[in-house]
Amino acid sequence: MSEILCRGLVRIYATDGVEVQALQGLDLRLEAGELVAVVGASGSGKSTLLGILSGLDTPTGGSAVVAGTDLLTMSGRDRVRYQRHAVGFVWQQTSRNLLPYLTAAQNVRLVLDLGWSPRRARAARVTEMLDLLGVADLADRRPAEMSGGQQQRVAIAVAVANRPRVLLADEPTGELDEATSVEVLEALRSVNEATGVTTLIVTHDPSVSEHVARTVQIRDGRTSTEVLRRTETDEQGVERHVAEEFAVLDRVGRLQLPTDFVAALDLRERVRLALEPDHVQVRPDLAQKDEDR
Numbered sequence: 001m002s003e004i005l006c007r008g009l010v011r012i013y014a015t016d017g018v019e020v021q022a023l024q025g026l027d028l029r030l031e032a033g034e035l036v037a038v039v040g041a042s043g044s045g046k047s048t049l050l051g052i053l054s055g056l057d058t059p060t061g062g063s064a065v066v067a068g069t070d071l072l073t074m075s076g077r078d079r080v081r082y083q084r085h086a087v088g089f090v091w092q093q094t095s096r097n098l099l100p101y102l103t104a105a106q107n108v109r110l111v112l113d114l115g116w117s118p119r120r121a122r123a124a125r126v127t128e129m130l131d132l133l134g135v136a137d138l139a140d141r142r143p144a145e146m147s148g149g150q151q152q153r154v155a156i157a158v159a160v161a162n163r164p165r166v167l168l169a170d171e172p173t174g175e176l177d178e179a180t181s182v183e184v185l186e187a188l189r190s191v192n193e194a195t196g197v198t199t200l201i202v203t204h205d206p207s208v209s210e211h212v213a214r215t216v217q218i219r220d221g222r223t224s225t226e227v228l229r230r231t232e233t234d235e236q237g238v239e240r241h242v243a244e245e246f247a248v249l250d251r252v253g254r255l256q257l258p259t260d261f262v263a264a265l266d267l268r269e270r271v272r273l274a275l276e277p278d279h280v281q282v283r284p285d286l287a288q289k290d291e292d293r
């Protein structure tokens with residue numbers, strides 16, 4: 001079952017009579033329990049996508065259903081319930097995730113008090129969450145007394161304490177150095193494995209793909225390619241990681257050619273297509289090149 005399903009998602013911003021199409025028919029599907037990274041350059045539409053998935057913004061068109069909630073038609077009350085119970089968030093700014101005057105344990109307890117868990121189960125749940133993220137020893141520390149990576153791990157504990165179906169992480173390693181980033185990405189992965197929460201990490205950092213099985217690239221407001229990683233075992237029993245890149249074909253048959261392919265063959269405006277028995281050929285339009293000369 002899909003936990004996140006976006007089809008032809010469009011978001012147009014209109015400012016001073018100028019329209020910007022931040023999302024131009026984006027398709028994205030995550031099955032329940034998946035851990036996926038969405039990667040894109042600055043301006044590709046990542047924040048816009050996350051704003052919509054988190055229920056803070058409404059798309060201009062298309063469809064988006066997350067954890068069984070239709071994000072285009074939900075009422076104000078549905079929106080509050082969605083944000084409080086269906087999804088958990090980890091933001092880039094560590095200060096946005098935790099209340100500075102509460103300890104790690106109190107931060108987790110606060111979200112449990114706002115949720116639906118039975119009162120008598122809450123103290124044990126706080127301990128369970130801090131244990132799961134390997135920060136039990138920091139239970140009595142305030143955010144200012146923790147490193148950036150520790151704050152993000154407590155933030156993940158807070159985000160999943162109420163058992164949301166979906167976890168959204170916006171540049172969760174944006175403020176961290178490389179070693180700490182790896183630690184936080186691995187923490188997200190182990191939480192995904194332990195709890196089965198469907199997890200979407202949005203980042204500009206392509207190295208995230210080394211930590212997740214599926215990376216979706218967005219370019220110009222659309223999903224353009226996907227990298228799938230799997231582990232293969234050869235006849236000698238040696239394991240190796242294989243990463244394979246796929247182009248994404250949308251529902252009406254459009255795909256984006258990788259920029260390096262376009263540059264290598266100097267493809268422009270028109271290309272020739274030919275259907276072969278088991279593949280499609282794309283060639284430069286030589287007549288057009290002659291005209292250009």
Ligand SMILES: Nc1ncnc2c1ncn2[C@@H]1O[C@H](COP(=O)(O)OP(=O)(O)OP(=O)(O)O)[C@@H](O)[C@H]1O
Nearest residue numbers: 013015020022040041042043044045046047048049
């Ligand atoms: N509120 C807004 N009003 C007008 N245009 C906007 C607004 N927000 C974003 N845009 C434009 O929409 C496009 C996508 O922006 P978005 O912030 O989603 O990209 P991004 O991939 O998150 O970039 P970054 O990594 O720099 O945050 C950009 O061209 C941006 O200028």
